[in-house]
Structure formats: C-alpha cells, structure tokens
Amino acid sequence: MSDLVPGVYKVEGSREPSLPVIFDSPHSGTNYPPDFGFIAPSELVRRAEDAYVDELFSAAPARGAPLVSALFPRSYIDPNRSLLDLDPEVLAEPWPDEIAPGEKARLGHGLIWRLCPPDEAMYDRKLSVEEVRRRIDLYWKPYHAALKRVLDDVHHRFGQTWHINCHSMPAISPPNSPEGATGVRRAEIVLGDRDGSTCSAEFLALVRDTFKKLGYQVKVNDPYKGVEIVRAYSDPLAGRHALQIEINRALYMDEQGFEKTAGFAELQANLTKLIDHIGDYALSQVAAAKAAE
Ligand SMILES: [Zn+2]
Numbered sequence: 001m002s003d004l005v006p007g008v009y010k011v012e013g014s015r016e017p018s019l020p021v022i023f024d025s026p027h028s029g030t031n032y033p034p035d036f037g038f039i040a041p042s043e044l045v046r047r048a049e050d051a052y053v054d055e056l057f058s059a060a061p062a063r064g065a066p067l068v069s070a071l072f073p074r075s076y077i078d079p080n081r082s083l084l085d086l087d088p089e090v091l092a093e094p095w096p097d098e099i100a101p102g103e104k105a106r107l108g109h110g111l112i113w114r115l116c117p118p119d120e121a122m123y124d125r126k127l128s129v130e131e132v133r134r135r136i137d138l139y140w141k142p143y144h145a146a147l148k149r150v151l152d153d154v155h156h157r158f159g160q161t162w163h164i165n166c167h168s169m170p171a172i173s174p175p176n177s178p179e180g181a182t183g184v185r186r187a188e189i190v191l192g193d194r195d196g197s198t199c200s201a202e203f204l205a206l207v208r209d210t211f212k213k214l215g216y217q218v219k220v221n222d223p224y225k226g227v228e229i230v231r232a233y234s235d236p237l238a239g240r241h242a243l244q245i246e247i248n249r250a251l252y253m254d255e256q257g258f259e260k261t262a263g264f265a266e267l268q269a270n271l272t273k274l275i276d277h278i279g280d281y282a283l284s285q286v287a288a289a290k291a292a293e
Contacts, residue, residue, distance in 0.1 A: 007031040009143045011068050018064030019279040020158035020286055024147050025054040025166045026079040029070040036076050039124045040116035048075045050168040051253055057166050059272040068147045077135040079143045080227045081111040090114050092126035107176040117174045151233055160239030162282045165229045171250035178223040187219040188251060192226030192244035198234035199241035210277045214270045
C-alpha cells in the first residue's frame with residue numbers, strides 16, 4: 001500500500017510502476033460518512049455502489065499498474081461528475097460559484113444526487129453550501145488529486161499513459177438511465193471513449209477485441225459513453241489515453257443480495273488476462289516511441 005486516506009481513497013501499487021497503465025475505481029466505496037443524512041432506503045442507496053469493482057481489478061498493482069479506488073460512496077458525492085454538474089435543487093441556498101448542471105444532474109444524478117434509483121428522494125432536506133463544500137474539499141478533490149498525481153507520475157516515467165476507468169452497471173436499465181427506457185437488457189461489457197475522443201481507436205479496438213476473444217458481448221458508447229474522469233484526464237494526442245469500462249453486474253454478483261456469485265472468480269481471472277494484454281500493448285507502444293526518437 002503506497003497511499004491511503006481512510007474513508008476517502010487508496011492507491012495500491014509501487015511508486016515506480018513497471019507498466020504505463022493505471023486503473024481507477026471511483027464508485028466501489030462503501031464507507032458511508034456519518035454526516036450523509038439520506039432518507040432513501042439504505043438497500044437502494046447501496047445499489048448505487050459499483051460493488052466489488054476494485055476487487056475485480058485487484059491483480060493490477062502486482063502486475064505493475066497502480067489501482068486508485070475511492071472509499072466513499074458515489075451517492076454521497078460522485079467523483080465521476082464535474083464540479084459544475086451541481087443540481088441547484090439539492091441546495092438550500094444559491095451556489096456562490098459558477099455551475100452548469102447537465103444531463104446527469106437533470107436525471108437526479110449530478111455531483112450530489114437528488115434521487116436514489118429507481119426513483120426515491122435521497123434527502124428530506126436541502127443541503128447547505130457549507131455541507132456540499134465539505135464533501136468537495138474532503139472527498140472529491142482528494143480523489144481527483146490522487147488520481148492525477150498517479151497519472152502524471154506514470155506519464156513522466158513513460159511518456160504515455162493508458163488509463164482504465166472501471167465501473168459496473170445494473171443488468172437491466174432502471175428508470176432515469178441513459179437509455180431513456182426502463183427494462184432494457186444490457187450488454188456484458190460497455191466501453192466508453194466519449195465517441196472516440198478519450199483514447200486512440202487502436203487502444204479501444206485492443207480492449208474490445210480482448211473482451212470478445214474472452215467470450216464477452218461488448219458494446220461501445222452504448223448506453224455509456226464515459227463521463228467526467230475519462231474526459232478530464234485524457235489527451236490522446238499527448239499520449240494520455242483513457243477508456244471507461246462498464247461491467248454488467250449479472251456476471252459476478254446478485255444485485256439484490258449484494259453477494260458475489262460463482263461467476264466472480266472467472267470474471268476476475270479474465271480481467272487479469274485483460275490487464276496483462278493492456279500491459280504488453282502499452283509497453284510495446286512505449287518501446288516503439290523510443291525507437292522512433
Ligand atoms: Zn460507476
């Protein structure tokens with residue numbers, strides 16, 4: 001363990017990683033801060049977690065790729081949202097800085113969630129500016145700073161980075177989901193590069209083809225294109241590649257009971273193969289760039 005802030009984030013892996021590859025799991029946190037104060041049923045709030053996703057990718061650090069994980073739940077403050085995506089409806093008073101609530105805030109799932117899926121009010125109160133600021137300063141910003149530090153360190157070391165932003169999704173679309181319809185059966189794996197803007201087409205193809213060879217049904221940018229984290233830290237022309245992976249929860253867990261299923265071990269083993277494929281590819285890209293210098 002190289003870096004841990006209890007309840008906020010952990011960074012696993014060597015300070016001198018052997019691969020130019022970084023994984024992050026922003027939504028698998030389960031440490032509910034005591035001042036959260038939600039009224040939605042806790043079993044529904046828990047369903048917002050990308051449960052066990054950090055564990056699914058836990059082989060990464062030993063293979064030379066750092067893994068950054070949030071320890072707080074996304075339902076408290078969502079690290080995969082921009083600070084601008086703040087829903088004024090959750091606030092008791094006007095936000096003093098610029099905000100620009102987008103589609104996620106409109107659906108109730110902006111930076112601070114107004115709704116708990118499927119369609120419950122998260123709070124029976126409005127939040128003060130001070131309360132939201134505290135969540136930003138003590139949770140959102142430290143997570144982003146830790147991730148950015150790791151990405152910058154690896155970029156400095158290798159000249160390029162391949163960043164996988166790891167998530168899981170319900171097997172069936174709930175209300176207020178990006179499909180705009182309830183009950184849609186989802187693919188096993190959804191890759192998101194924000195319509196070709198966050199990584200090279202070659203890297204997207206490598207990850208897609210690896211999943212397909214492992215036997216998974218894969219979709220790209222449908223229904224999830226990738227949100228704030230892959231947007232904020234990608235710059236493919238500068239050698240900074242980021243790709244979002246959404247894993248269908250039916251592959252590894254019982255979505256009602258939160259228990260892992262028999263499929264967990266097989267999926268974890270396949271993701272470890274994926275980590276190795278990405279690592280080999282990334283090292284070959286770095287070597288090719290060096291040879292061309
Ligand atoms: Zn997620």
